[in-house]
Amino acid sequence: MTKSRTTSIKRLYMPTDAEIRKGKIREKTGKWLFLMIVASLFELIMFLNCIITSDEQDRMGIGLLCGLYLIVQWIYFFVFSIIGKRRMELEIIGFLLSAVSITITASISPSKLLMQVATTVVGIIVFAVMIWFLESINRIVVMRLPVAAVALALLALTLVLAEYTNGAKNWLYFGGISVQPSELVKVAFVFVGAATLEKLQNTKSIWKYIIFALACVGMLFLMTDFGTALIFFATFLIIAFLRSGDIKTLFLICAAGLLGVVFILLYKPYVAARFSTYRHIWENINEGGMQQTRTIIYSLSGGFFGVGIGNGKLRHIFAAAEDLVFGVVCEEFGILLAFAIVLTYAFLLIYAIRQAKFARSSFYAIAGVAAAGLLVFQACLNVFGVNDLIPMTGVTLPFVSRGGSSMLCSWGLLAFIKAMDLRTYPNVMKELYHQKQNLIRSAENE
Template identity: 25%
Template sequence: MKDAKVRMLIPIYLLTFALFFNIALLRDPFDAGALIMAAVMCVLIGYAHLVVNKFFSHGDKFLVTFVSVLPVIGIAVLYRLDPNVAVKQVLWFIIGISTYISLVILLPDLNRFARYKYLYLAGTLIFMSMATFFGITVYGAKNWVDLGFTTFQPSEFGKIFFVFYLASSLKNYTDLKSLIEPGVVVVLSLGFMVLQRDLGSAMIFTFIAITMLYTATSRIKYLLASFGLGAVGAVMSYALFPHIRRRVMIWRKPWEYAGNESYQIVQGLYAMASGGLFGRGLGLGSPQYIPINKSDYIFAVIVEELGMIFALGILIIYFLMFFRNIRTALKAKSTFTSLLVVGFSVMVAMQVIVIIGGVMNMIPLTGITLPLISYGGTSMLTVFFCLGIIQKISEEV
């Protein structure tokens, strides 16, 4: 068993040093800092594997592998784009992986947290509404709050409270009447996201709520009703808010507005087309022509330089992570923990679908991060928190 665990680390270490050594070779003079970065990443990943596999051997062994590979790719690409940004991301990775490990070590049985429904409700409403009243506008969305010494997205923390609230509320589902309160909370949360013009988060929250509702009730009629209400809400939002109509316009006709509104979309499509199946090579692309290439559009940079096959490998990792998480949800020993896993799994999966779908112009573009890969401290911390909860629940099944 120990040999199998070591073998899981070898390909991660090889990938890490291959990416960073490639970057070091392209710099003139040779960039020894890239190799130091690779060594730091390997130490952190090795420690995470040691703790999870040695001291918590009954949990999901593959989840810690997935949460190791994705940040390696993201930080390597960020280092290629801007070493200073990559160093900041490594610091967030350290905080994130430490949070992940701490949750597995320190948290007691998660079922005891099911009783704090109204605490989660308060947290949901506070973080969901915060940017509406105190937010600043970044790239068209009013979803950031400036504290003076740092900025953050309250909705990222709101997602965590939102999932905990729905899990604690829906675990005692009996009839339609018991769904009124969570239904009101969902509508309020989505309303704040629309007012903040954060369409990506609105879509993610919608699918979290619908999936958790169906998991708790197993009622097709509720599922269909939720999709129907969602469609009505989407149509009303399109009619009421000009920024939504503009997003749909540039999605439908990106080439007509390539010089202004859809410049970002078109540049991303050009970049991915130039990368082809195998990419132009790490460090050999032209990411400077892709707007917001460190966060929203990092997937386009990956496809251009590392190729569509490499990008497909990333998507497979996300799929396997989702598959393993749902497997944990099915085996969870209580409705509350099962709903937590479903909610957090859908949150991460929908984030991947929404941003990659937007970058590839399959759906209207919304500015969110690619989990564990894009630059963004708030996003990395919240995703690691969610996956740490899932890892803990996998230990208890």
């Protein structure tokens, strides 16, 4: 195990001779080309179904925007797989999930499709830029404090300037464009946490990140954005555990968090009122339980293969393409596809955990697993919430819910998972291999 001279983040992995001989540093593109073709055909079928069932005046616009999205995917594939010889499993997952979001947006809200496609394309660009940025540990160390400052400034600006929308202050408006800063801060939260906590046992490192985390969660509570606050808290626990492995410490943190929730419920009764319909949705079927009861009813009516794009009834309920999007997928696309989407989130977490032991530094291992854990936790809040298994928090389903800020956040988090795989950076892998050979030669000479 070696250490970088410019930072105390530890090296964890070096490629073996066998990996060099087997060509794992430079990926072959054949299998990824096949999977990309299959994914594109699936997306094309969804888009064509959406075009056929849409109003005549919307068909050309939907066709052009969906076609543009397919072109962007293939440009990315050509640049990074065929030329860059990079693995593509994570990108293909992102492309497919984003295509479901684009299809639902085109079907339910054609007027908002341009913005959804635009933010998805920007998200892919952000993903590519972050992959480049995360290659250098030096850049990561230098930028951790500026990123933390910008994140806190965004939340503070939202707290001061935002107006209440659906019970929470989490939107900023610039002309006709709305932005949800808390979604963007999720990426910063993972980045700062992984870069700051060199050793959780180090008191200075602990307090730096605890203060940052408390500031973020505290401002989210003041905005009454409790779903996002819960996501941040869960992510903090993941990062803390990855650095310490100390279950007792996590129990103490959870106990403190629980006391905080009890305090808020006692002294802020309007907060408790928001959860009053939990497990009582059928008693409030036309009031507080309207969204969840309709989601359950229409989801089951879709069966295994769905009633078809554009033929569902849940689409007429408020926030169908955002908070209730999982129900729309169940009803119109079928329970099988909905289950496949759930398995996709699980795959991301399993993939991240498996890659963590091969990550070249603690930063990549922590950031990748934390990002995957955040995506899975948020997906669980959405899926379980709309089905009344837990209180509904109003958080989005990553990649699938309509919303530009959410889409940018999803692609940003996916970049952390991608960056933890050393095969993403063939040049770095070769450099580490040569370092290993030099160490072996030095040892032999001694």
